[in-house]
Amino acid sequence: MGKTIGLVLRDAYLAVDRAVQEALAQEGFSELRPGHHVVLRHIGHDGERPVVIAERAQVSRQAIAKVIDDLERIGLVRRDPDPIDGRGVIVRLTDRGQTGLAVGRQAMQAIEAQLVAELGPHRWRAMRDALERLG
Numbered sequence: 179m180g181k182t183i184g185l186v187l188r189d190a191y192l193a194v195d196r197a198v199q200e201a202l203a204q205e206g207f208s209e210l211r212p213g214h215h216v217v218l219r220h221i222g223h224d225g226e227r228p229v230v231i232a233e234r235a236q237v238s239r240q241a242i243a244k245v246i247d248d249l250e251r252i253g254l255v256r257r258d259p260d261p262i263d264g265r266g267v268i269v270r271l272t273d274r275g276q277t278g279l280a281v282g283r284q285a286m287q288a289i290e291a292q293l294v295a296e297l298g299p300h301r302w303r304a305m306r307d308a309l310e311r312l313g
Contacts, residue, residue, distance in 0.1 A: 194289055201285035207278045209252045217245045217255070217269070218279055225270035227260060254278055 181189070195212055202210050220226060220234045232242040246269055249255040254275035260266035271279065294302045 194286070197289055198282050198285045201288075202278065202281055205278075205281045207281060210254075210278060210282075211248075214245060214249055214254075215282070217242060217249060218271075218275070218282075221255065221269055221271055225258065225268040227266055228269060231269065249275070 199210070199212070202208070216235045216237055217231055220231045228242050228246060229239060231246075232239045235242065246255060246257070250257065253272055255269050256272055257267040258270055260268050290302075297305065
């Protein structure tokens with residue numbers, strides 16, 4: 179018997195993640211780690227409060243705060259005062275953070291284009307639809 183669906187999905191995720199990490203490293207973002215995208219993918223154009231990022235990512239506020247600290251240290255995000263709540267902050271991407279996010283998205287688009295080329299557009303759409311139904 180072959181791998182279980184859980185192992186197949188895990189292996190696919192790891193392969194995609196590895197390819198994105200390699201693309202980021204080639205563009206000067208080698209300090210980005212897989213755990214960093216839990217924050218990066220949940221920061222909108224206008225920034226976001228850490229509590230909202232934690233809720234969207236389904237991770238504790240303490241874990242999000244640590245990732246935000248890492249991303250701020252490497253210059254990808256900044257904390258600005260929340261104009262509505264003076265005690266809070268809004269996490270925003272820096273210009274470098276926006277560039278890194280764009281590199282990651284381009285890598286993901288290249289992976290998807292490769293899968294479309296290998297499987298054909300109809301098989302890819304069917305597979306993608308099936309995977310989306312799992313979530």
